[in-house]
Amino acid sequence: MRWSPDHYLKYADHRLRPALDLLARIPLDQAEQVVDLGCGPGTMVEALLQAFPTAELTGIDNSEEMLARAQENFANQATWQNADVALWTPKTPPDLIFSNAALHWLDDHEALFSRLFGFVTSGGVLAVQMPNQFDQPSHVAMREVAGVGPWAEALKPFLRPAAVAKPEDYYAWLKPQAKSIDLWKTEYVHELKGDDPALDWISSTALNPLLEALGENHREDFRTALAQKLKKAYPKHQNGTTLFPFKRLFMVAVKA
Structure with a gap:
């Protein structure tokens, strides 16, 4: 699957927060050992090195x-x-595994998170943030449109x-490996x-696999159908802006 750094970074400020x-x-x-897991275009490099200047x-x-x-x-x-x-395994046990908006792409979180936390040094940290939008209008609309029409079987x-x-x-x-666990949810309102900001936002992330799977003949028809639903779910305000609520789940686990 191909990703567009330029499209992803179009909303860099919103995604960085x-x-x-x-x-x-x-x-x-x-x-000393810090891993940015699912680092993307390196958005967090400078912030991580500022927080941990001696880190590799x-x-x-x-x-x-x-x-x-x-x-x-x-x-x-x-x-x-x-x-x-x-499948990744570190050569050296990390003091910090930092993962921002990446692990939601993977399945079997029970095995995945237990495995990743197991790599961390004693007293080290697994810090994870994941979008939690499955039941939100953007993703509901995406599944509804994908489930009907000439593209349904392919998608x-x-x-x-x-x-x-x-x-x-x-x-x-x-918890079996943890000294402490900090869990919280946040809903950002971007x-x-x-013209179609909600569609544009998800096109660089959640929608990308579906758009890649569609042939050229269906891609624009699919986008048009989805855009209509998203405009109703996220109407423009009189000043021309669109408010796009976005839920995220955070966790910071310290290894025992």
Whole structure:
């Protein structure tokens, strides 16, 4: 699956804020080995190195396009590695595994989170933020449109069940290895501009796999049908802006 760094970074300020909120809650004074898991275009490199200036930072992602942008902008500030996050194993136990808006793409979170937390050093931290939008209008509309029309059969394999579990599930999975666990939810309300801002936002993330699966003949028809639903769900205000609520789940677990 191809990702567009330029499209993703169009909303860089909005996407950066949750990552900074996550970083602010990490109870570490120092960390020597830091992993940015699902690092994308390297958005958090400077903030992580500012928080942990002596750290050896490794960025992990499975998108060649995103890693190319990260290397272009931050070549000497981190080590960049193309790897499947679900299969990745660190060479050195990290003091911090930081993952912003990445792990919701993967299944079997019980096994995944237990495995990742197991890599962390004693006293180290697993810090994770994930979008939690499955039941929100943008994602409901996306599934509704995908389920009807000439593209329905082709898109069926890409309609995943909700990957993000309940907070109490993550607590239960992490607690056997944890000294402490901090869990919280936040709903951001983004002020977006443009003709179809909700569609544009999800096109660079959740909608991307579906758009890639569609042939050229159906892609624009699909986007048009989805845009109509999203405009009703997220109407423009009189000043021309669109408010786009976005829910996210956070966790900071300290290893025993």
